Amino acid sequence: MAKGKVEIDAEACKSCLFCIKTCPKNVLDITDAVNSKGYQYVVPVNAEECIGCAMCATICPDAAITVYR
């Protein structure tokens, strides 16, 4: 089982990609899915790799990520 879990508020995400570049485990990526403002929001594509380190949430300007460990 994964050590951590992230929940991303798709409507708050602006696709800056900071979290994708910061995550040490390559958990996060964008897909073709877009939110109501047209931003390709981030999703945990490798959720089972998450260690709950919260580096993604620390760098996210928009406080769009909730982290569990």
Add this chain to the structure above:
Amino acid sequence: MEIVYKKPSNLSETQPNNFCPGCMHSTAWKLIGEVLDEMELTEKCVWIAGVGCVANAHRYIELDQFNQPHGRACAGASAFKRCNPDTFLFTYQGDGDLAAIGLGETISAANRGDNFTVIFINNGIYGMTGGQMAPTTLIGSKTTTTPFGRTAGEHGYPIHMCELLNTLQAPSYIARCTTADVPNVRKTKNCIRKAFQNQLDGKGFSFVEIISNCPTNWGMTPLESLDYIHDVVLKEFELGEFRCR
């Protein structure tokens, strides 16, 4: 599993945060919100808005607030704090606001040691009005008012506000930090906490400069703007605590 990070209580769940993608005005507000929650100040504080892109988030930030005319936040803060010494108070100002039109008000409040905190967002540009040169703009930088790049001869040199204020006797806390990477986000949060604590302890004027970005007017992607801060901006603006009483 337990929650290890969640959005602070004082940022709205329903009202929009209209800062541009990757704009670190948002990061600054996230950190201010976290520190206010952790220090149990959310219900007790008032903040004064400078004029600039901070207006993008007035409804997103759920804190008691009033506005001052462009540059006058420190003058309004001095008056407010002297009349209401028990209210926790901070100003939030951009570099055009604080270091250009408001330079006199900023230095005067710092020199009097008025007991409030200033959060100063240095993004090297007038963001809100479409990318004009700010006092902090780097030599060589192209802006809409320096289309061939800033030159010292025509426009002067970038102003270093922390170093300038550090020549005054009264300020109790002066620090420059950045939110361009995870360790520095953590350091910035610590600086905000120390500045706020100094105000609670009645030590007088506290000042936190945050080296920020403006991907929109810098003509960069958000990720490119972070590299630019590390590779270029931080060579001009040294990070650190200049004073901590």
